[in-house]
Each structure stands twice: as structure tokens, then as C-alpha cells.
Amino acid sequence: MDNPGTATPPSPATDRDLPQLGLAALLVVVGAYTFYDATTLRVGFGDPVGPRLFPYVIGTVTVVLGLLLAVATLRGSVPEAEGGEDVDLRHPADWLTVLKLAGVLLFTVLTISFLGWAVSGALLFVGCAWSLGSRTLVRDVLVGAVMAVASWYFFHEGLGVILPAGILDGVL
């Protein structure tokens, strides 16, 4: 994070990080909604603070922080993006991969109750590996299936947590 070597040196073209204004706007919206949500609460008896004070304070400060961030952005405050072992900040971000991964996860959310963990988990692994650029499909399917079935049994036998079996009900 504070690694001076791995951060991209700010070039004159990226003096301002304008997408930060989006974050600032998000903070203002979230803060304002938090404040509004608090106004809908009823105040109880014998409770001098009440359920409203905390959301009022948090919402207000969040709005103020959003405005401060907007000002800081316009005055040239650039975030020092986080480096890491597998992170290469010299190329532009590959948001398509992120979108694919989010799609795979969303698919899991929607189908897990029907398919069950053993199938869903395997698909999750294969889908993520594929999105991240793996092209060894057969191996990924095998690895994913083994991991999903093994974790199902590990939770079932070892920990007493029954993950849904889904369409494999009766087979597992």
C-alpha cells in the first residue's frame, strides 16, 4: 500500500482521478439515505439517545466526507492503488474479467438452492478459472468437481453442516 516502488508514477495526464468523483457522489447518496432512513424511525420511551442519533451523525459525516473527497479530487488527490504479488498496475484495469467473475457468482446465487452445493460449487470453480483465462477445461472440471464433492462430505461428516444436495439429492 505504502510501497513507493510498485505504485504507478503519476503522469501529468492523470493529475486528477475523476472516477473518484463517482465515489464521492456515492458517499453523499449513502449518507443522505442513512439520514433519511433515520427520520422514519419512531423514538422509544426512557431512551434519551434513541435510535436516530447514530444514523444522523454517521449519515451527516458520510455526506461531509463525500464532499471533502470531491474537493480533494479536484485539487489533485490521486489514490495510491494497492500493489501485490500478482498485481500488475502498469496495464489498464481489465474490468471485463471482473464482470465475468461477478456474473459467475450471480449465477451461483440464483441456482445454488436448486443445483445444490456439489454442482454449484464445481460450476463456480470452473467458471471463475475460465474467466481468469484458464483454457484447461477438462482438468478444471475434474478439480472443481472433486473440491465441491469433497467439501460437501467434509462439512456433512466432519462438521455436521448439511449443505444442500440439490439435484444430487440421494446420490451424495
Added chain:
Amino acid sequence: MDNLGLLMGGFGAVLTPENLMYCAIGVLLGTFVGVLPGIGPAMAVALLLPVTYGLDPVAAFIMFAGIYYGGMYGGSTTAILLNTPGESASVMTALEGNLMARAGKAAQALATAAIGSFIAGTIGTLLVVFFAPALASVAVEIGAPSYFALMVLAMVSVTSVLGGSPLRGFIALFIGLTIGLVGLDLNTGQPRLSFDQPLLADRIDVVVVAVGIFALGEALWVAAHLRRSPAHVIPVGRPWMSRADFRRSWGPWLRGTAYGFPFGAVPAGGAEIPTFLSYITEKRIAARHGKDEFGRGAIEGVAGPEAANNASAAGTFVPLLALGLPVTATSAVMLAAFQGYGIEPGPSLMTDQPDLVWALLASLLIGNALLLVLNLPLAPVWAKLLRIPRPQLYAGILFFAALGSYATNLQPFDLFLLLLLGLLGLMMRRFALPVLPLILGVILGPLMELKLREAMAISGGEVDALWSEPLAVVIYAVVAVAIIAPLVLRTIRPAPAAVAVDEGLAGDTTREEETVR
């Protein structure tokens, strides 16, 4: 000596063959996950937490202790072999450790890290045995106002002292506080920020938050910037040390422990400062003796910071157990874990559930010892993990993140929350918002509100009740210093990055850049 007797009782409860097996599994799982690139101890603990939920409390503790130490050690293995610290506490270890590894002394670096962690962890845990009960007996007397002040202190110090940019730190903190608001209000039972969703009114599980922000956020961030060429991994044999290595290591181990524990034990700590202090101390001592190998792979530079790191981690158990205050990401996740086991850390914990506390402390000592026994021989195996192809590695991390958050409540909705929080984590990395203040906000926010309302209900709404206790006034004075001091230091001294350059850090990072290409 009373405490030692109680600790022995803890050992008696914990030391069964079955529990030892759980502990060994915990150490192996913890190291396995911790060694994976991009995963620090906090993330390893969060990911593996659900594994322990099905067990009874004592077995869960001992497995958890194994996971905890395994995750810590896994992190330093990655730091030494890849020069890529999983979290800021192992930055200092990575410096000399990776230089040693490149000079063909990876085995000695891993050995001194393992033994140093063991010694520091053991001394640190024994100090907890003596300090935590004493602090707890004092803490029972602390009223709600001082408690409230302590939480303000923990938040402010973590947010403004540690990170690079206070504005970004506070943004993260308040996002966390907002997430902490979601759910039923404690007194009136009305849902807040729940969008009429009964599952949200139930509050967001801290484990889902931690896994989403740490693991999923990190995986998505890496996915957006995946390095096309594989990182360079240094092969390693079985760790060992010569007699001369021992002679050079024991001083740094003990000094590092002495630095680490106090910083962990005060509720403003963290491991960044003591590891840094240990590093520069060892460098100066080596220079004074005319044997300065720093910059070329000095074993002292691994032994000292690694011991400081572990002693500080042990020290964080003092505020965690005695006050219920987490000050590092790992201890924040741990607090969530304890709550999952039905334990409410705080002043009354020591008197209400002493058996569990002593069992936990005994578990920590056992986990630490097992780690040494298992991981010295297994180090070459762990090093191979670093060669897993990246698509499969991160697919695996996503797989376990999903499994962990789903297994807690078996609700697909939790997976959806995980995705949203993962995207939030991604956004935080994109905009350089620190993660720790957010987690702290989620955990401490509701507690803080509880204490404030307690204090106000007792005083009948008089606001000056908040500074009616002398302790509270002292703490607010410290808070003021914590806010003002960094501002003053920044104006009279160059930025921390410039200090790091003086210590020779910058040269190393540029070299890393080259090998990475």
C-alpha cells in the same frame, strides 16, 4: 502463580488426542490458506472460520488457534519466498527475508522466522496470561462513558495514525459504521437501512463482511490487474539453522518480542510500528558490531521483525479478551469468531467463563508449538503451492469464499451480499481506501452505540456524563494527541515514504520491479 495454575487447568481441558488432531488440521489448513499469495492472516482466519462452527467450543478454539498461527506463518513464508508481504505487518520480514532467499539462504530465513515466531508467540501468550486477568479486573470498574471513549480511541488511532491518508481512512471507517447500522435497532427493535428485507434486518454477518472485503475484494482486484508473466518463486529445501545462525538470531528474537508485545497490548497498536522499530534496531546493532549484512540478506532482519510481529499479535489478545476491543484486522475477525462460539469478550468474560478463556490461552500455546513441529518439515511442500497457476488459484479462493459465507447460514442471500461486499472491496482497493477501519467500524459501531445509550440512560440524558469519569477525560486527551500528532509530524518532518527511503527500502522495491518483469 494463581494464573499459571488456571492455565494448567486449561491445558487439562484441551489436551486430548482428538483436540490435538483438530489443532493439527487447523495448523495445516491455516498454513495452506495463509501461504497462498494475496492472502494474509486476517483473510485466512475469516475464510476458515465456518469450518470451526460445527465443533464444540473447546475443539473449535484449538482448531482456531492452529488456523491463526498457521495463517500467520503462511504469510511470512510468502513474504520471504516471493517478496510480497500479505499484510503490512510482514513488510519488514520481506525485506531481508527475500534477500536471504535470493542469496540461497531461504531455508535459514524460514527457520529463523518459524522459531522466532514460536518464541515470541509463547512469551507473548504467557504475558497475556498475566496481564489480561489483571486488566479485566480493572476493566470491570470501567463505566460506559470510559468504554465509549476507548472505542473512539481505537477507531481514531487505527484510522488516522496508521494509514497514509486520514481522509481515506475516515471514509472507510464511516462506510463500515454505515454497514454496522444495518439491522434491528437494539432498544426499539426497528429495522434500520434494511429496505424491508427481513434477511437484512437480521444484521449482516461480520464473517460475510470480512470474507467479502478481504478475500473476494482482493480476488476481484487481482483479476482486474492479473500479471501476465508468473512471479519468480525461489526453491527451498528443509529449513535449518547453523549454530552461528542461532547465535545471531536469539538477540533479535527477544528484542523483537519486547518491542512487539506492548504495541499489541495497547488499544492503539498494530504490528507496523514495532516491526519497523525492530528492523532499524537490529540494523544499528549490526552496524555497531561491524557485521552489517543488511541489504544483502541479514538473518537479524528476519528474526527481529518476525518476532515483533508475533509478539504484537499475541499482545492484541489483552485488549481483545479484557475489553472486547479489536485493534487489528485479524483480531477483528477473531472477535466475530468468539461471538460465533457464544463468547462475549469484555471485562466480565474472565469471571463469567474462565474455563473457556484458559482453554483458549492453552490452545494458543499448543497451536504455536504444533506449528513449529509441523511446518519446519513441511516448508518445501508449502513453497510448491506458490506455483499453482493463477486462474485456478483465484478460482479456488472464490470457491472457498463462497463456501465459507454460504455454510454459515445456508442462505443464497448471503452469497449475494458477499458479491456486493466483494465489489465494495474492489472499489476500496481501486480508490486506496484502507480495509481495517471499515472492519473496525462494522464491529465497533453497534457496540459504541450500545455504550453511549447505556451511559445516557444512566445519566438521564445529561451529555456531560460522557466526560464524568477521569479515565474518559484521559482517553479523550490521548485521542486529541492521536489526531494532532500526525498532522504536526507531517509538517515538521518528511512524509513516511521519505523516511523509508532513508532506511534503504526504496532500493529494494525497485529491484523487485525488475525481477517481476
